[in-house]
Amino acid sequence: MAELLQYTITGIAVGMVYALIALGFALIWKSSSIANLALGQLVLISSWFTYGMLVQAKFPYWLGFPLTILFALFLGWLIERLTLRPLIAQPILSLITVTLGIAYFLEGVVTFVWPMSVAALPRLFPQEPVHLGPAVVSQEYIWAAVVSLLLFGLLSLFFKYHKMGIAMRATADDQLAIQACGVPVTSVFSTSWMFACVVAAIGGVLISCIGGITYGLVETGLKSFSVVILGGLDSFIGCIIAGPIIGLCENLGGGYLTPLIGPGIKDIIPFIIIIVVMVFKPYGLFGEKRIERI
Amino acid sequence: MDLPCGTRNFDYASDMAVLRTRTHWGLFFLLLVFIFTAPLYWSNYWLSIANLIGITVIAITGLNILIGYCGQLSIGHAGFMAAGAYTTAVLTGKLGIPFLASLLCAGLTAGIIGIVFGLPSVRVKGFYLAITTIAAQFIIIWVINHWTSVTGGFVGMKVAPASIASFSFNTEPRQFYLIMAIAALVVFFAKNLARSRVGRAFIAVRDNDLAAEVMGINLTYYKLLAFFIGCFLAGIAGALFAHWSRFLNAENFTLADSILYIGMVIIGGLGTTIGPILGAVLIRLLQQGIMYITPVLEGTFPTLPAGFTTGIGPMVFGLVIILFLILEPRGIAHRWTLFKAAYRLWPFSY
Numbered sequence: 001m002a003e004l005l006q007y008t009i010t011g012i013a014v015g016m017v018y019a020l021i022a023l024g025f026a027l028i029w030k031s032s033s034i035a036n037l038a039l040g041q042l043v044l045i046s047s048w049f050t051y052g053m054l055v056q057a058k059f060p061y062w063l064g065f066p067l068t069i070l071f072a073l074f075l076g077w078l079i080e081r082l083t084l085r086p087l088i089a090q091p092i093l094s095l096i097t098v099t100l101g102i103a104y105f106l107e108g109v110v111t112f113v114w115p116m117s118v119a120a121l122p123r124l125f126p127q128e129p130v131h132l133g134p135a136v137v138s139q140e141y142i143w144a145a146v147v148s149l150l151l152f153g154l155l156s157l158f159f160k161y162h163k164m165g166i167a168m169r170a171t172a173d174d175q176l177a178i179q180a181c182g183v184p185v186t187s188v189f190s191t192s193w194m195f196a197c198v199v200a201a202i203g204g205v206l207i208s209c210i211g212g213i214t215y216g217l218v219e220t221g222l223k224s225f226s227v228v229i230l231g232g233l234d235s236f237i238g239c240i241i242a243g244p245i246i247g248l249c250e251n252l253g254g255g256y257l258t259p260l261i262g263p264g265i266k267d268i269i270p271f272i273i274i275i276v277v278m279v280f281k282p283y284g285l286f287g288e289k290r291i292e293r294i
Numbered sequence: 295m296d297l298p299c300g301t302r303n304f305d306y307a308s309d310m311a312v313l314r315t316r317t318h319w320g321l322f323f324l325l326l327v328f329i330f331t332a333p334l335y336w337s338n339y340w341l342s343i344a345n346l347i348g349i350t351v352i353a354i355t356g357l358n359i360l361i362g363y364c365g366q367l368s369i370g371h372a373g374f375m376a377a378g379a380y381t382t383a384v385l386t387g388k389l390g391i392p393f394l395a396s397l398l399c400a401g402l403t404a405g406i407i408g409i410v411f412g413l414p415s416v417r418v419k420g421f422y423l424a425i426t427t428i429a430a431q432f433i434i435i436w437v438i439n440h441w442t443s444v445t446g447g448f449v450g451m452k453v454a455p456a457s458i459a460s461f462s463f464n465t466e467p468r469q470f471y472l473i474m475a476i477a478a479l480v481v482f483f484a485k486n487l488a489r490s491r492v493g494r495a496f497i498a499v500r501d502n503d504l505a506a507e508v509m510g511i512n513l514t515y516y517k518l519l520a521f522f523i524g525c526f527l528a529g530i531a532g533a534l535f536a537h538w539s540r541f542l543n544a545e546n547f548t549l550a551d552s553i554l555y556i557g558m559v560i561i562g563g564l565g566t567t568i569g570p571i572l573g574a575v576l577i578r579l580l581q582q583g584i585m586y587i588t589p590v591l592e593g594t595f596p597t598l599p600a601g602f603t604t605g606i607g608p609m610v611f612g613l614v615i616i617l618f619l620i621l622e623p624r625g626i627a628h629r630w631t632l633f634k635a636a637y638r639l640w641p642f643s644y
Contacts (some may be wrong), residue, residue, distance in 0.1 A: 001573045004569075024376075027404075029421075035420070035424065036642040037369075037422035037424065037428075040352065083616050083620065086620045087619065087620060090619075090623065092420045092421070093361070093365070093367060094619050094623055096367060096420070096424055096528030097367075097556055097557075097615070098558060098615070098616055098620075099620045100369070100553045100556060100557075100615070101553075101557065101612045101613075102612065102614030103553065103612070103617065104553055104554075104557070104608050104611055104615065105549065105608065105609045105612025105613055105616065106611070106612070107550070107612075108605045108606065108608030108610070108612055109605065109609060109610030110605070111608065112601045112602065112603050112604075112606065113599065113601060113602065113603070113604025113608060115599070115600045115601030115604065145405045189395060208590055219432075222428060222432075225425050225428070226429075229422070229425060233421070233422075254527065260413060262440050263440075264436065264439070264440055267432075267436070268432060268433060268436045271428075271429035271432045271433055272339075272429075273427060274425055274426060275411070275429050275433070276430040278412060278414035278417075278418060278422065278426050279414055279417075280420060282414060282417045282418040284461070286519070287507065291609065292504055293388035294502065294504050294508065
């Protein structure tokens with residue numbers, strides 16, 4: 001029983017972080033319909049950057065984290081400005097593959113600057129575990145879930161009330177119409193990329209507090225694709241609901257299936273979910289089914 | 295048409311022929327002579343690079359049929375290659391099946407796995423399909439790593455060199471002939487597939503699948519056929535890789551390799567026959583160049599960071615992919631066509 005509760009809590013917490021990273025994907029997809037496959041690498045590089053700031057440059061937290069956020073903002077702007085702006089109105093295949101090129105490039109940058117493959121962030125949260133009934137959960141999970149939820153709330157408010165947020169939703173709805181209304185669509189695109197990078201950076205820091213900084217962070221980013229797929233590509237609410245579901249499946253499945261099938265089943269569950277969802281409900285739980293005309 | 299002035303068509307067969315003029319035939323003959331006498335004057339080092347290029351050309355030609363002609367993005371091509379490689383390794387190593395039969399089986403296995411993971415393509419496209427094939431990549435590699443009793447798991451497994459009857463392809467030059475013969479066959483097949491009913495159906499599906507369906511093209515059949523052919527060739531390439539490198543490990547078939555294969559197709563030119571060849575040659579030579587130049591650079595500039603050797607490769611390839619997409623999305627093949635046109639019209643290019 002304690003086991004079940006523990007898997008459930010850690011699963012939901014990790015799932016919240018997945019949901020956060022997936023939100024970054026949905027942001028870009030909604031505003032510019034570009035599928036950002038470099039998500040994992042964005043998570044990886046911003047976690048390493050945090051490591052560089054906090055451990056290698058020995059900055060205090062109050063300086064290190066804002067610098068990371070600034071770095072993520074700059075990275076997002078740079079990617080949009082240099083690689084995606086010239087490709088506006090190109091076929092979808094080029095848009096997807098250019099993010100693959102970015103992914104490859106960022107991976108090279110990471111191995112170039114940080115050749116050690118494993119590192120740990122300094123302890124950000126108190127160490128003593130929390131007792132929730134019979135389960136013992138380390139505090140990082142709780143904090144990760146709380147921070148993700150908080151950010152999620154903030155972002156929803158931003159989309160609801162801020163001028164830029166409204167512009168972003170409008171761009172997602174109809175690019176031509178919004179251009180005619182005088183909204184600079186290109187700056188909406190770069191803002192969405194900057195937001196996505198920041199969200200990926202925060203998600204990366206939260207995940208690397210739990211599991212350390214490894215190459216596995218790329219897989220974390222790829223796993224959040226399963227959140228996007230299950231939730232439906234163009235739905236924010238889908239992310240927040242599908243995230244914990246994926247986290248639960250991963251942790252419960254990992255916990256109970258490992259003795260039956262073998263170690264490592266945990267890492268493959270989100271990908272199996274992708275295939276299953278694809279075959280049976282390709283537009284996800286909340287996704288909008290596109291009807292095409294010729 | 296890119297034919298010299300004065301070349302006329304008198305019947306359908308001559309209109310459809312790949313090689314039209316005496317110059318074509320002469321150049322083609324020279325190319326064949328050049329390729330098949332190469333082992334006489336190339337060292338084993340260059341032959342091994344040529345072998346790797348030949349294997350890559352086979353895999354990329356398959357990927358080009360899938361992406362370039364049928365428009366179905368697959369980011370799991372290295373995974374399908376792995377399926378073929380391990381099939382032939384197990385069949386020849388553990389069951390003693392002759393090489394040619396196991397080569398065919400490797401292709402079929404990879405093709406059938408390709409159909410399974412291609413099934414979602416019937417309902418979705420674009421990004422959804424990209425994600426499905428990434429999932430395929432991870433699932434295939436996971437199965438290989440954890441099915442220890444058959445595949446050797448993380449340790450990997452040894453593979454015997456290919457042999458037909460009692461003739462063993464155990465040296466670089468012998469493997470060179472085997473790989474080049476199969477690569478030539480595959481390129482010939484791809485060239486003719488593209489001009490057939492099937493190829494035209496693929497192109498219709500790529501350009502607009504709804505319109506193609508309205509015109510009476512069976513979408514399910516042709517999309518899955520594209521997955522089958524593409525993955526079949528990947529399986530063949532994987533099997534040849536297994537017998538060429540003689541040692542298999544899942545590390546040879548990572549997601550990064552899959553991305554690199556897509557990069558090769560784009561750099562070469564999507565939807566052309568010569569594109570995959572150009573792309574494979576360029577990227578593999580670039581890899582060799584980087585491998586050659588990094589120790590030299592590190593020797594001359596000792597202050598370079600420690601990650602220089604491993605990091606420079608992905609950075610360069612990522613940059614090349616991005617630059618080609620922005621500056622020359624039609625690939626080197628397009629430049630090649632322009633060059634041929636300029637050559638044909640010279641000196642009166644107007």
